[in-house]
Amino acid sequence: MPEEKRTMLADRREEEAAEAHNSTQHYEVLRQLGDSCTSLGKFDEARRYYEKAASLAPDEPDPYVGLGVIALQENLLDDAEIAFRVACRLDKNCSKAYAGLAMIAQQRSDYQQAFELYLRCLELDGDNLTALLGLFQTSCQMGTFEKIIHYLQTYLNMHPGDSSVMFSLAALYMKDERLDDARKLLADLLTLDPNHSEAANLLEELDRTLYQNENKRERAG
Amino acid sequence: MAEKNEHKCSPLVSVIISTFNRPRYLACALASVLRQGYTNLQPIVVNDGGCDVADVVNSFSDKRVVFINRKENRGKAASLNEALEKADGKYVAYLDDDDLFYQNHVETLVGALQEHPDCAAAYSDLYKVYCKTAPDGSRTALSKVVKVSRDFDRFVMLYFNNVLHVSFLHERGLIEKTGPYNENLSVLIDWDITRRLVFFCDFFHTPRITGEFYQPADDTERISFKQRRDKQAYTKNALTIRTTRPPKPWSKIKDLSIILLAERFDSRAGATLGLIWRYTFYPYKLYLPMPGADINRLNTDMPNIVTVGVDRSASQIERIAAVLGQCQSEYVSVVPAGFPVGEMWLEDSLYALINNTVENEAFELEGSTDRLRAVVLKTEHLRYAIDTFPGLPLREAIKAAKITLRRIRPDEIPFQLDTLLKKAQNAEKADDWLGAAGIYEYIAENYHNQLWMKSLAAAALFKAGRDDKAAEICHTVNRQRPTVDTLLLEAKLKRRRGDFHSAVELLEKAELILNPGFDCGRCEPTLTNQNSQ
Numbered sequence: 123m124p125e126e127k128r129t130m131l132a133d134r135r136e137e138e139a140a141e142a143h144n145s146t147q148h149y150e151v152l153r154q155l156g157d158s159c160t161s162l163g164k165f166d167e168a169r170r171y172y173e174k175a176a177s178l179a180p181d182e183p184d185p186y187v188g189l190g191v192i193a194l195q196e197n198l199l200d201d202a203e204i205a206f207r208v209a210c211r212l213d214k215n216c217s218k219a220y221a222g223l224a225m226i227a228q229q230r231s232d233y234q235q236a237f238e239l240y241l242r243c244l245e246l247d248g249d250n251l252t253a254l255l256g257l258f259q260t261s262c263q264m265g266t267f268e269k270i271i272h273y274l275q276t277y278l279n280m281h282p283g284d285s286s287v288m289f290s291l292a293a294l295y296m297k298d299e300r301l302d303d304a305r306k307l308l309a310d311l312l313t314l315d316p317n318h319s320e321a322a323n324l325l326e327e328l329d330r331t332l333y334q335n336e337n338k339r340e341r342a343g
Numbered sequence: 344m345a346e347k348n349e350h351k352c353s354p355l356v357s358v359i360i361s362t363f364n365r366p367r368y369l370a371c372a373l374a375s376v377l378r379q380g381y382t383n384l385q386p387i388v389v390n391d392g393g394c395d396v397a398d399v400v401n402s403f404s405d406k407r408v409v410f411i412n413r414k415e416n417r418g419k420a421a422s423l424n425e426a427l428e429k430a431d432g433k434y435v436a437y438l439d440d441d442d443l444f445y446q447n448h449v450e451t452l453v454g455a456l457q458e459h460p461d462c463a464a465a466y467s468d469l470y471k472v473y474c475k476t477a478p479d480g481s482r483t484a485l486s487k488v489v490k491v492s493r494d495f496d497r498f499v500m501l502y503f504n505n506v507l508h509v510s511f512l513h514e515r516g517l518i519e520k521t522g523p524y525n526e527n528l529s530v531l532i533d534w535d536i537t538r539r540l541v542f543f544c545d546f547f548h549t550p551r552i553t554g555e556f557y558q559p560a561d562d563t564e565r566i567s568f569k570q571r572r573d574k575q576a577y578t579k580n581a582l583t584i585r586t587t588r589p590p591k592p593w594s595k596i597k598d599l600s601i602i603l604l605a606e607r608f609d610s611r612a613g614a615t616l617g618l619i620w621r622y623t624f625y626p627y628k629l630y631l632p633m634p635g636a637d638i639n640r641l642n643t644d645m646p647n648i649v650t651v652g653v654d655r656s657a658s659q660i661e662r663i664a665a666v667l668g669q670c671q672s673e674y675v676s677v678v679p680a681g682f683p684v685g686e687m688w689l690e691d692s693l694y695a696l697i698n699n700t701v702e703n704e705a706f707e708l709e710g711s712t713d714r715l716r717a718v719v720l721k722t723e724h725l726r727y728a729i730d731t732f733p734g735l736p737l738r739e740a741i742k743a744a745k746i747t748l749r750r751i752r753p754d755e756i757p758f759q760l761d762t763l764l765k766k767a768q769n770a771e772k773a774d775d776w777l778g779a780a781g782i783y784e785y786i787a788e789n790y791h792n793q794l795w796m797k798s799l800a801a802a803a804l805f806k807a808g809r810d811d812k813a814a815e816i817c818h819t820v821n822r823q824r825p826t827v828d829t830l831l832l833e834a835k836l837k838r839r840r841g842d843f844h845s846a847v848e849l850l851e852k853a854e855l856i857l858n859p860g861f862d863c864g865r866c867e868p869t870l871t872n873q874n875s876q
Contacts (some may be wrong), residue, residue, distance in 0.1 A: 145560055146858045147486030151831055154838070155850045161843045178485065317869050 357432030392416030463544035504534035
């Protein structure tokens, strides 16, 4: 008699115990409805679904993140901030809520605050593209690039071929005088996406700079 | 006249609702019966000594309803028996007072039986609804999940219950064969009757969802919950059910005799007897060939024991022969005292024997050794061997009778589906989602239960990142029978592809199932069979 069958009844009891926790399905449907409607720009419907989701699962932060995103889209920064703060209160590790708060700070031109919040978000979720690009923008706005290069490299290791991040990182390499790294990345990007005109322009600019540098070196030599 | 003709092809169905102190939900349950698309119904409401529900029942002003308003609380089994005495329907269906039928319930099950006249009982699938209950009693669904969707398997039904009573409909006449509900049981009342029914008929499983039953997330004070928590009582009830033998003749089960051989009835034999009682789930009678003095000393509550008087000096063969002179079963197992008895100890080999197409084969039970050897075979074969070769030991007599004695092969054991399911679950636990999906697909191809297995395969493929395959399977399942889980899964796959319009469409269907827009306190007739095929 195989051992597995001997435990069949015990498994059923285990299964029944697990069933007791099966309480998130309706919440999940409503949250997904909210997210999908948001993606379609149907903000009123999305808001209604998020509110229902929040009433079913009052401890879950995601519906508040969704409500914050809608308020942000509608440029209601105060409402968005309240929603993201509720999400943070429900889950102090809610990376999306920090990204939302960072976007609000950025829109209010508080770049230092935005920078710190994007960093907090990326500490919790290095995979958050919104935070990554937000960090890139605020870095440009503030003129600081050191930290962002590390995050972009980490992201690219996880998502090789992400053209928006490849382009941003190449631009940062250029600003950081790492011209060979920048050239290689742009060449890779253009292999993946030959129609990427911004990358082509940047590569042209880079080659011009490299040519000029070469000439300078030759003249100096 | 037209109505009479309609009723000729739509036989009367009695629907029994036993209720105890849940007037709010009873209204909803009864409403779900009265709004069935199938109208030739006899709803029978039995108040099992709970609070007065006459107002609830009378408020429907429906002359079809039979109301038994008993003041004394005698338990659910007694209520069902009382209702069965009043029932006139060709068929009987059951509904708990806090559960619901969809509009297609009775029609689906009666239709299934009419299409499959070889079956006398049918069952469908139900949503298990996890819900939260407000102080006023209103319920909000947290999830609706099809937990059980298993095709009929007689052996499985003998082992445990996989047919929910609310999903079940059977010919009323069968109760005369099975006998009434056992009023001494506190739990598993429904399994007791469905288990007895498999002695007499086949069940047909239709995988349509035709109703829902409720599991309040926070209600640990429910009577059924408390009773199930009492493990000792639960085990006692399960043993009672497993050893219940309805009156013969049985048309669908062949009987088994177990002959326990012991030199004397000592503690070793007693222990084996106890283990046989505990673990054997196939219907049997246990024969004890022993001297009269031992019989007088035998003190056990174990049912289905038959003592056969023999001389103390009688050999093993003589003892077996004495039993064969009395037993009428088709199969027989000879087991020495001290033989290792555990889960499936006998049923593995018995199942192989029942399904064996080779005529002259017998099986040696797993765990047999040179010192302790147990066998199971057709009674006629054993009788022939013993009668023809009375001077030989059992094993040699069987061989001399040209009956091949062998062990079972792995592909011959019962519960293959469960073994594979267990493997798939283990693969899931090890994050081997692709492996799990492969097993689910294999089961779907080879062991029926297609919708159930395909749904599991799609979920596993989704986890494995095989979106295309997951989407293909999920779409097929949803076209055939959408559930909240499969709609949600397909919606997630659509979202991953950026197809938000389709995702919303699927999610709105799921939301409609979860929240169909009726107030449970007093149902409005808006609950539809969203899942009918």
